[in-house]
Amino acid sequence: MGIDLKTVKHISKLSRISLDDEKAKKLEADLNSIFAFIEKLNELDTKNVEPLTSIAETTLQLRKDEIKSTNIREQVLKNSPEKNKDFFVVPKVVE
Amino acid sequence: MTNITDLTLTELVNKIKKKEVSSREITNAYVNRSEKSKKLNTYITDNFENALKKASDFDNNPNYEKKLPGIPIAVKDLFCTKDVKTTAGSKILNNFIPTYESTVTENLWKEGSILLGKLNCDEFAMGSSNETSFFGNVQSPIGKNLVPGGSSGGSASALAAKLTPATIGTDTGGSIRQPASFTGTVGLKPTYGACSRYGIVAFASSLDQAGPMTGNVKDCSLLFDVMCSYDIKDSTSVNFKRKNYFKELNNSIKGKKIGIPKEYRVDGMSKEIEDLWQKGINIIKDSGAEVIDISLPNTKYALPAYYIVAPAEASSNLARYDGVKYGFRSEGKNLIEMYENTRSKGFGDEVKRRIMIGTYVLSSGYYDAYYLKAQKVRKLIKNDFDEVYKKVDAILTPSTPSSAFTIGEKSNDPVSMYLNDIFTVPINLAGLPAISIPGGHDSKGYPLGLQIIGKTFDEQNIINIAYAMENQINFKNQIKDWWI
Amino acid sequence: MDLVSKDQNKYSIKRENNEYEVVIGLEVHAQVLSESKLFSTSSTKFGAEPNTQVSLVDAAFPGMLPVINEFCIKQAVKTGIGLNAKINKKSIFDRKNYFYADLPQGYQISQYKNPIVGEGTVILDLPDGEKSIGIERLHLEQDAGKSIHDIDPQNTFVDLNRSGVALMEIVSKPDLRSLEEVNLYIKKLRSIMKYLGTCDGNMQEGSLRADVNISVRKKGDKDLGTRCEIKNVNSIKFMQMAIDYEANRQVDILEEGGKIDQETRLFDTKKNETRSMRSKEDAHDYRYFPDPDLLPLEFTDEFINELKKNIPELPDEKKKRFIEKFKLSPYEANILVSDIDTSKYFEAVIKKSDIKLSTNWITGELFALLNEKNLEISKSPISALNLSKLINLIKDGTISGKIAKSVFEIMAVGDADPQKIIEEKGLKQQSDPKELEKIVDKVINENQDKVKEFKLGKDKLFGFFVGQVMKISGGKANPQLVNDILKKKLK
Numbered sequence A: 001m002g003i004d005l006k007t008v009k010h011i012s013k014l015s016r017i018s019l020d021d022e023k024a025k026k027l028e029a030d031l032n033s034i035f036a037f038i039e040k041l042n043e044l045d046t047k048n049v050e051p052l053t054s055i056a057e058t059t060l061q062l063r064k065d066e067i068k069s070t071n072i073r074e075q076v077l078k079n080s081p082e083k084n085k086d087f088f089v090v091p092k093v094v095e
Numbered sequence B: 001m002t003n004i005t006d007l008t009l010t011e012l013v014n015k016i017k018k019k020e021v022s023s024r025e026i027t028n029a030y031v032n033r034s035e036k037s038k039k040l041n042t043y044i045t046d047n048f049e050n051a052l053k054k055a056s057d058f059d060n061n062p063n064y065e066k067k068l069p070g071i072p073i074a075v076k077d078l079f080c081t082k083d084v085k086t087t088a089g090s091k092i093l094n095n096f097i098p099t100y101e102s103t104v105t106e107n108l109w110k111e112g113s114i115l116l117g118k119l120n121c122d123e124f125a126m127g128s129s130n131e132t133s134f135f136g137n138v139q140s141p142i143g144k145n146l147v148p149g150g151s152s153g154g155s156a157s158a159l160a161a162k163l164t165p166a167t168i169g170t171d172t173g174g175s176i177r178q179p180a181s182f183t184g185t186v187g188l189k190p191t192y193g194a195c196s197r198y199g200i201v202a203f204a205s206s207l208d209q210a211g212p213m214t215g216n217v218k219d220c221s222l223l224f225d226v227m228c229s230y231d232i233k234d235s236t237s238v239n240f241k242r243k244n245y246f247k248e249l250n251n252s253i254k255g256k257k258i259g260i261p262k263e264y265r266v267d268g269m270s271k272e273i274e275d276l277w278q279k280g281i282n283i284i285k286d287s288g289a290e291v292i293d294i295s296l297p298n299t300k301y302a303l304p305a306y307y308i309v310a311p312a313e314a315s316s317n318l319a320r321y322d323g324v325k326y327g328f329r330s331e332g333k334n335l336i337e338m339y340e341n342t343r344s345k346g347f348g349d350e351v352k353r354r355i356m357i358g359t360y361v362l363s364s365g366y367y368d369a370y371y372l373k374a375q376k377v378r379k380l381i382k383n384d385f386d387e388v389y390k391k392v393d394a395i396l397t398p399s400t401p402s403s404a405f406t407i408g409e410k411s412n413d414p415v416s417m418y419l420n421d422i423f424t425v426p427i428n429l430a431g432l433p434a435i436s437i438p439g440g441h442d443s444k445g446y447p448l449g450l451q452i453i454g455k456t457f458d459e460q461n462i463i464n465i466a467y468a469m470e471n472q473i474n475f476k477n478q479i480k481d482w483w484i
Numbered sequence C: 001m002d003l004v005s006k007d008q009n010k011y012s013i014k015r016e017n018n019e020y021e022v023v024i025g026l027e028v029h030a031q032v033l034s035e036s037k038l039f040s041t042s043s044t045k046f047g048a049e050p051n052t053q054v055s056l057v058d059a060a061f062p063g064m065l066p067v068i069n070e071f072c073i074k075q076a077v078k079t080g081i082g083l084n085a086k087i088n089k090k091s092i093f094d095r096k097n098y099f100y101a102d103l104p105q106g107y108q109i110s111q112y113k114n115p116i117v118g119e120g121t122v123i124l125d126l127p128d129g130e131k132s133i134g135i136e137r138l139h140l141e142q143d144a145g146k147s148i149h150d151i152d153p154q155n156t157f158v159d160l161n162r163s164g165v166a167l168m169e170i171v172s173k174p175d176l177r178s179l180e181e182v183n184l185y186i187k188k189l190r191s192i193m194k195y196l197g198t199c200d201g202n203m204q205e206g207s208l209r210a211d212v213n214i215s216v217r218k219k220g221d222k223d224l225g226t227r228c229e230i231k232n233v234n235s236i237k238f239m240q241m242a243i244d245y246e247a248n249r250q251v252d253i254l255e256e257g258g259k260i261d262q263e264t265r266l267f268d269t270k271k272n273e274t275r276s277m278r279s280k281e282d283a284h285d286y287r288y289f290p291d292p293d294l295l296p297l298e299f300t301d302e303f304i305n306e307l308k309k310n311i312p313e314l315p316d317e318k319k320k321r322f323i324e325k326f327k328l329s330p331y332e333a334n335i336l337v338s339d340i341d342t343s344k345y346f347e348a349v350i351k352k353s354d355i356k357l358s359t360n361w362i363t364g365e366l367f368a369l370l371n372e373k374n375l376e377i378s379k380s381p382i383s384a385l386n387l388s389k390l391i392n393l394i395k396d397g398t399i400s401g402k403i404a405k406s407v408f409e410i411m412a413v414g415d416a417d418p419q420k421i422i423e424e425k426g427l428k429q430q431s432d433p434k435e436l437e438k439i440v441d442k443v444i445n446e447n448q449d450k451v452k453e454f455k456l457g458k459d460k461l462f463g464f465f466v467g468q469v470m471k472i473s474g475g476k477a478n479p480q481l482v483n484d485i486l487k488k489k490l491k
């Protein structure tokens, strides 16, 4: 299964990583060699195999419904590249 | 007295407890050596001033009951450390200062240890040579222009160069064991769920585990003992009865059954690796353990499955780096442009490559063919191990298919780079513990590692086997301080 | 022009040659009533200062991990039981991946292939009988934060207080056919969840929102048309407006020989129209996969049975009981059970009072009062106890129904005891036959001409005499007695 340039551009859009044409071509080549290697899996018949969704040998721990976090707005906003006293700030979103 | 930095972790702990040396003296020694070793590029952020202050604080008010009393330790820069910059080797976190501490590092500090600094690593732990770091590649003390391995390359290099008495790394597909193997040090990848992932920058959530990296097996048991804890803040942390891994360390492996999987004898494996493995087998036999030939038939599918699962999880885990809450932002005229600029400038090529692979394998129409398929293969690989563990107590393999390579040698060929992890990846997929110990040197004098794989939560057993083998192997790292 | 049938139950859109049926399915997002969020320990309280209820987990800091809230799980299971639905003993949390300013993780933790609750039903009471609406599933997921676009002309501000709040997404089958059914369906869901205490149903505060899926098809067609999804509509009125607009838009396209594009649309409440959300379209591939930070959620039978045991009587059962035990009409029963607080109020009143009178007073006077003051019954200015007393005073003849209404008005100001009001204001009914006879005699004497007319056959004048007696008595005369006496005297 080959990956073409159009697909590369589509996944770059989905992953919100812009690529110029040169980078896209390089990536196309890389992905094709990686997937050629991945296609090895097609040798295996896995029709009746249960997928392994979690490797941790335990059950889901449940937490009590208690408020433990306090107001840490200052901490939460501290590292933001753009913020004001109350909010994170991003370029205008038009809907 | 010998050089402080030549002492092992446990020797330092003993000396400090006997008051033969102060925390300040130890910390000073490592700070001085680290200062002289900038050429290796092991540190991203040093915490020297703070560490020296804390060492003095310890000396003024010592508590010798602690397991790591006043011991300075530098850690991989993937662990979030409160008030100390944490970058994950990426430009996108270049200026990120956590207000919180990872559980594993918290465990170290609680036992009296002191943060020496944050060590270089492959960007978001994606790499096998430490060449993907935004902060530049790390030099291995083993030889000029040699890679230390990756992704915990800064950790391995700093440890081998004695810039820290011990360190911790993370291992998603071999990132502790492969650099340990390349630098002649000991590295343990614990069972998935043994060490908390809370506060560790995530790469692939179902594979990531933190583990100790040390100069010898005894140190490894001590550090693992401190790191390992059940944590309610991590839903995948397992609440099992943890041992006192340090106290229960012994070197008797008489009667143990050790499996030798034939599928690890891969095409084109060098004679040197063959010989190393045979040497390990002989040592085991000589120590009174039984060697049993076993088969792990799906081994060859592990790496392809890994290169679906890990990038898929990574593509989602790294979506949070979007220039909004923290880290680097590159402006754009609208939100989407800001995202695209931030992420294309903030991530390096390897990270972007893996995000793309991950996005692709999860995208509509491909999920079943790739992601679901990989999960099924994962099940088969796990089944392989379950099956052989009915017959054996542990498994012995080489840690890597080759010794360290030179910087730039493989950086343009992703697949040949990925093949480095061929012996380590199946263990992460199956969630098992494995330890790499130095087994000898190749003809160039570069270290080669042996890997002992255990059953789930059977760390004590593989640590003990490693301890017994270490004794027989009597490996000595031949490091001349060429960079100083 | 558009012709919408007036009979809402036969809602259809008619054009020159064709009649279209409108097919509606709802995805209701109901906020789980809980103290803390689904995967973090921050508060869910409404109305806090921006970003003050945000933990490191909610803001998706590196290395932060989700830990699930047990109570939210129980709330979802309880709701599932209330919807007569299958509880799945194993469910899985997935990541739904997309980028948005108020989605800090870059994914929403939701449930995709294996939801916590499977198929169920909700019964609607329509004027011509009951209709069963299928529930496809109920799953748990995280809410996103809030993007605020109107403070700054250049920028969008992000508040993450809601980020991570637990939502139940309740997906109906495409079984709804009219605006009225949508209205009843939402009200019924809300009623059930309020009975269960799993969601407060407050639409103003965003505790209940819906995505509306609409398609149209020619009357009689078997296959469903292509649907459009209208995102995040937050009132029943807007839902109805959006459906009406969207259904007509689709019919227009089909009438012109066009094709409907499956898409996500937005309802503009100012312009009263729906429009395409293009931003959603190019990132439509959500790349769902099981969240590796969480394990599957698994239940034992005991866990489910324990919750089942504690499920309160729900509106459908309660209605049945009201009809059977209290002999209410289905209509009355419906009104009284639709809201849990109303039913509680009703049951408190009838504990000590006549059922028939109580029903009439609650559905009549009390509802009118609450309506006028725009109050919930839980905030009623007249307590159930005092209303019950008032009803007893009517029943035993102490006051007339008419006086009772004025007493009720006084009670409405400060929930005073009706007995006291009657005593203080001297409103007690005059039931002494001798006293009343005196007044009747007075009226007859003073109106001899009218008496004559009456006796000649002008029956209608009887009311005049009653009125005069009541007037003289200040409205306090027992009307039954007045009637009896008048009849006797005028014979």
Ligand SMILES: [Mg+2]
Binding pocket: C027, C211
């Ligand atoms: Mg929806």
Ligand SMILES: [Zn+2]
Binding pocket: C029, C141, C169
């Ligand atoms: Zn939803």
